[in-house]
Amino acid sequence: MKFNGKNVQVSAKAKLGKNVRIGDNTIIYDHVEIGDNVTICNDCVIGEPLNDFYSNESYQNPGTVIGDNSLIRSHTIIYAGCEFGSGFSCGHRVTIREYTKTGKHFSVGTLSDIQGLVTFGDYCRLHSNVHIGQTSKIGNFVFIYPYVVLTNDPHPPSNICNGPTIGDYTQIAVHSVILPGVQVGSNCLIAANSTVGKDFGNEVLIGGSPAKVLGPIGIIQSKEVENTPHYPWMYRFERGMPWEKIGYEEWLSNQTKKHD
Amino acid sequence: MKFNGKNVQVSAKAKLGKNVRIGDNTIIYDHVEIGDNVTICNDCVIGEPLNDFYSNESYQNPGTVIGDNSLIRSHTIIYAGCEFGSGFSCGHRVTIREYTKTGKHFSVGTLSDIQGLVTFGDYCRLHSNVHIGQTSKIGNFVFIYPYVVLTNDPHPPSNICNGPTIGDYTQIAVHSVILPGVQVGSNCLIAANSTVGKDFGNEVLIGGSPAKVLGPIGIIQSKEVENTPHYPWMYRFERGMPWEKIGYEEWLSNQTKKHD
């Protein structure tokens, strides 16, 4: 019952790969390019026209790319100009505005709202209801948890739009706010309900309002393996990661060899 | 105009009670069982197939139960495997994932997101935009207010999934975070914007980040009745409660007699 082709609209100017399934009431606009083995569920909009569409009669939709092997759940709206690498996974009712670009295996949860002009590296994961302000720059393997907000206007309202920069592997726990222009290093953990208003280096535990360094990341003990620090987390967690089954160490060593 | 039967899809493997109204574009999947006098508004999905559906050709949808006298507002998505007691009331754009089970008179507000494998007792109320992590266990008469998040991973990301446990009658005010595995007793009030990271007993006022006991629950004076504590709230509030018109005392005494 999921893919009956009822009320599906696909622009003649869109390109669909092999084995693409599209749910009822979904609309694919001009210049959308969809890879192979992609599932787009019901009531989605892919390549939503930008604001200019409403007032400019000669409006042309910019291109939108959905990588191979992606799954987009129902009621999601993706604006034109976005590009997603392969293995993109998307919850329900997600809104992603124009010119958002992600690496491969990007995952975003239900109700998340990406404001556009944002870049993500590979294997980033946003949980439900994350808000990413325009011009945010996010590294690889960054996971962001529910109700986190990345902002971009230091003195609202102003004419400045300057999103935060988040380093590789950093984790941002629920309900934290990252203030405009802030740079957070790699391999950090930002604790729940923090307000991050200044820059931080690598491998630190960050928390509080205003947030400060609570210690090196290694002070957090694993609850799964005795007498072992939990972070860097890549040694303790592999579900869906490229080091699944081989371990982070071996994967990293393979990566290095590739670049030799 | 609300119930025209346009584009309604009901599986032949679903069972509908008497006097069931279904709005336009709503989909009812396999093995959904709907009680009597139920209204499901437009653009809902009931019994949404689990993730396995997308990759497993012999996928079978688990059963879903919607109790009698329920009202589900538009654009709501309820996954297969959920069970709701009678008198279920649901706002717009709610997402409830698989194997969520609630007692009777469960009420959940617009945009709330229940992540699945969650249990609720009777007469629980979630206001708008509440996020409940997997494996949370919530008692009876628990009310949760907007932007509250219950989490389940103590060191994200890890392989642990351990939601909080909330006791009967406890109230969780707006924007609070309840951290993984935390146990909060009955008859507590968690103040707005708290971060609850440890266990608490019964009948206490909890607040702050990190949250601590601010006093016994009785210290909060009613703003409606002079020189009277507001909590336990069951003596001051009865709208929609089973003690409406008879009072909590009498209802409680009736309950006790029933069990004698």
Place this chain on the structure above:
Amino acid sequence: MKFNGKNVQVSAKAKLGKNVRIGDNTIIYDHVEIGDNVTICNDCVIGEPLNDFYSNESYQNPGTVIGDNSLIRSHTIIYAGCEFGSGFSCGHRVTIREYTKTGKHFSVGTLSDIQGLVTFGDYCRLHSNVHIGQTSKIGNFVFIYPYVVLTNDPHPPSNICNGPTIGDYTQIAVHSVILPGVQVGSNCLIAANSTVGKDFGNEVLIGGSPAKVLGPIGIIQSKEVENTPHYPWMYRFERGMPWEKIGYEEWLSNQTKKHD
């Protein structure tokens, strides 16, 4: 492709102005009055019937007014009894409940949830995912940022419903909570992640949990103009404001003359 007239339902008891465009699957209920040059995108509901509709067979929908030159984006639900001045602009998946009244040029972002019986002055802007509790009273030129919650029940649950009052030009930064009945003056800035539990006067910087005065509003220096305070912001920001191109000073002087 945006306006094909597919599955559009417009009540015979609705009134549409000139040059009104309505997207697919959108429903316009009884006694909705839509001004000239209005665009309502796909999957919206305008004039959603109140709760009474479900149980009262002689239910009559109250009137709803959408001012001239408005743009309502997809999947938005506006309840009956609301009134919006001209130049109303609305994101995706917004929910606005009954008897909300706004001045002209009201703007509200994706996922915001206005609970009804709320009043806004002219030129207010809500960003994404703002939650406004019933009976809140908001002045002119008030901007509210993501995940802010305005509440109305001082001791949940109680029978009191008393939203905050926010003065002209005041800005409420992300993730702040404004507690019931609180009165905040004009020209204030409430910093990110604050919990505002008492009244504040005019022209102050407010922050913290619980929030207190951090200083006069003038202490914040502009990041755009050297050696100049950023607030009052009307001298530094004009995009979309009635003083665009002429400046706040001249606009204000024109306003004063008009009233002479």
